[in-house]
Amino acid sequence: MTERLKIASWNINxxxxxxxxxxxxxxxxxxxxxxxxxxxVVDELFPHEAFHALGYSHRLLHGQRMHHGVAIxxxxxxxxxxxxxxxxxxxxxxxxxxxxxxxRLENVYVPAGGDVPDAELNPKFGQKLAFVExxxxxSEGLTTPTILVGDFNIAxxxxxxxxxxxxxxxVSHTPVEVAALARLQASHQWVDLGRHFVPPPGRLYTWxxxxxxxxxxxxxxxxxxxxxxxxxxxxxxxxxxxxxxCRAWLKPSDHVPLVTEFAF
DNA sequence: ATGACTTCCGTAGGAAGA
Numbered sequence: 001m002t003e004r005l006k007i008a009s010w011n012i013n014x015x016x017x018x019x020x021x022x023x024x025x026x027x028x029x030x031x032x033x034x035x036x037x038x039x040x041v042v043d044e045l046f047p048h049e050a051f052h053a054l055g056y057s058h059r060l061l062h063g064q065r066m067h068h069g070v071a072i073x074x075x076x077x078x079x080x081x082x083x084x085x086x087x088x089x090x091x092x093x094x095x096x097x098x099x100x101x102x103x104r105l106e107n108v109y110v111p112a113g114g115d116v117p118d119a120e121l122n123p124k125f126g127q128k129l130a131f132v133e134x135x136x137x138x139s140e141g142l143t144t145p146t147i148l149v150g151d152f153n154i155a156x157x158x159x160x161x162x163x164x165x166x167x168x169x170x171v172s173h174t175p176v177e178v179a180a181l182a183r184l185q186a187s188h189q190w191v192d193l194g195r196h197f198v199p200p201p202g203r204l205y206t207w208x209x210x211x212x213x214x215x216x217x218x219x220x221x222x223x224x225x226x227x228x229x230x231x232x233x234x235x236x237x238x239x240x241x242x243x244x245x246c247r248a249w250l251k252p253s254d255h256v257p258l259v260t261e262f263a264f
Numbered sequence: 265a266t267g268a269c270t271t272c273c274g275t276a277g278g279a280a281g282a
Contacts, residue, residue, distance in 0.1 A: 013281085014271060040272065066272055067280065112282050125273085153282070172282055209282075224282080231282040254270080255282085 011255035035107035039069035108150035160223035191234035
């Protein structure tokens, strides 16, 4: 018998401020599991009721005051959860679980890294690189089939940004970040599901700045959000969609949700 | 463009996003 599993990931930029569009997305797309980043809420104030009402009765949180914060909400049970600190500074940027079918699902929010792409001048940039390096050490030791999703805050390919040339010195697309992400990917032979379904040079963006006068007209997008899978899991991926339409919804996040459907 | 916009916290405006 085939088991279908639809997993979504979305940097929501405040789950409380955007609870209406999260609800709309869950109703329309009906994923089994939604991984959220930038929830921006302490666990005590997480809007449980809205998710429970839509059937997402399993919820695991790793939030903090003001910034960052991740969560997994699900219609299927979530077990053996853990929260890793790849920046070694107590920021809430990861939550992982085991699913009933034995897979691991890891939800991560990689630090943005500040403005200046120089670790000497900008400590946040160094912290971002260290975060990805610690993730790589973790990834090297993985033996369980895993799905790794989230806001990686790095657009690795030339076609992952609106202008490769103009973004070479812009944090998120610098060669040093791209190289760090490539080492992470190689450490487990992670399959980039976005590019599995939309091969280069196909247009595929997940983020558009709030600062553009007309985000759709200028289309200065970047692919900062990703869904990766262990090779033996990626074989079961049957569909993938980036919900660009959500960027035009009322009170949008600057990121849009990604969805992958698996058939086991 | 030391730029534009958005959120949190808290009730002004700084910090952070990327």
